[in-house]
Structure formats: structure tokens, C-alpha cells
Amino acid sequence: MSAAQRFQSDLKEALRAGDKTRVGTIRLLVAAIRNAEIARTDPKNRDHGKELDEAAVVTIIRREVRQRRESIEAFEKGGRSDLVEKERAELAILEDYLPAQLSRDEIAEHVGKLIEELGPEMRKVMPRAQQELRGRAEGGAIAGVVRELTG
Numbered sequence: 001m002s003a004a005q006r007f008q009s010d011l012k013e014a015l016r017a018g019d020k021t022r023v024g025t026i027r028l029l030v031a032a033i034r035n036a037e038i039a040r041t042d043p044k045n046r047d048h049g050k051e052l053d054e055a056a057v058v059t060i061i062r063r064e065v066r067q068r069r070e071s072i073e074a075f076e077k078g079g080r081s082d083l084v085e086k087e088r089a090e091l092a093i094l095e096d097y098l099p100a101q102l103s104r105d106e107i108a109e110h111v112g113k114l115i116e117e118l119g120p121e122m123r124k125v126m127p128r129a130q131q132e133l134r135g136r137a138e139g140g141a142i143a144g145v146v147r148e149l150t151g
Contacts, residue, residue, distance in 0.1 A: 003057045003097075004033070021086070025093045032060050042119040046092060058099065065094050102137045107145045122150040 007030050014022035028136055052060075062096040068091040102110075111129050118124045126146050133142050 003054060004030075006097075007033075011017050021089045022093055025090045028090075029061065029064060029097070032064060033057060036060055055135050061094055061097050065091060065098070066151065068094065099135060103135065104141065104145065107133065107137050107142055108149065111142070111149050120150050122146060125150055 005028055010119050011023065011026045011030070014026060033052060036056065040052075048098060049130060071086055072087045072091070075081075107129075111125065114125050114128055114132075118128065126143065129142050129146055130139060
């Protein structure tokens with residue numbers, strides 16, 4: 001099942017269940033994905049006319065998750081506990097759509113193989129590790145492991 005199909009199915013279920021938070025969050029996510037697809041319709045864009053792949057959808061979901069975390073932090077500083085709870089509920093829904101993250105040991109294993117292949121130079125290993133682990137591990141976690149193993 002593609003991401004778009006899953007969102008539509010989950011949206012129908014949430015509508016039937018009367019879950020306003022889930023309905024609103026899924027609609028915002030679908031809108032963000034559509035906006036990214038519309039941005040690709042510019043004929044000057046080399047990806048003109050192509051649908052978003054799963055990695056691009058995961059990137060959009062991560063951006064939405066990051067926005068919710070930043071909002072939670074700002075609302076906590078402002079003493080807006082009502083908005084904090086709303087954002088946390090949306091964050092939990094969005095996190096359900098993210099793929100399982102690799103553990104630090106799994107990242108280290110993958111980076112170790114890249115070091116064997118490319119040598120212990122951070123400038124060679126980092127971009128390849130970021131590319132191969134995109135969507136399965138956070139960039140900061142990958143960078144930390146690469147620094148540790150190449151340094």
C-alpha cells in the first residue's frame with residue numbers, strides 16, 4: 001500500500017470514528033504532500049510531472065514532526081499547556097507514519113562497512129552514509145557515528 005493510499009484509508013477511518021485530531025492531522029499532511037507535488041509541476045524543475053517517492057514523503061513527514069516539536073517547545077515556554085497537548089497529539093499521529101529508526105549499533109555497523117569500502121575519510125563516508133540511511137536514521141545520529149568511527 002502506498003503512502004497516499006494509507007493516508008486516504010486512515011482518513012476515512014478517522015472520519016468514521018469522529019477523531020477530529022487525527023482527521024485534521026492527516027489532512028494537513030496530505031496538503032503538505034500535495035504542495036510538494038505542485039512545486040514539482042514547474043516545467044523548469046527537473047522532476048516535473050513525477051510523483052513523490054516514499055523517501056520524499058518520509059522527508060515531508062519528518063519536517064512536520066520537527067515543526068510540531070518546535071511548536072511544543074515554544075508553547076511550553078509561553079505557558080500554553082492547552083496548545084502543548086494539541087501539538088503532542090498531532091506529533092504522536094505523525095510519528096506513526098515514520099518508518100522504524102535504526103539503532104545506534106545498526107548505524108555503526110553500516111558506517112563500518114562504508115569505512116572498509118571507502119577508507120576512513122569523513123568527507124567520503126558522510127555523504128554516502130547520509131544517502132544510504134536517509135529515512136531510516138536521523139542525520140545527527142548518522143553524523144555522530146561517522147565522526148566517532150572516522151576520527
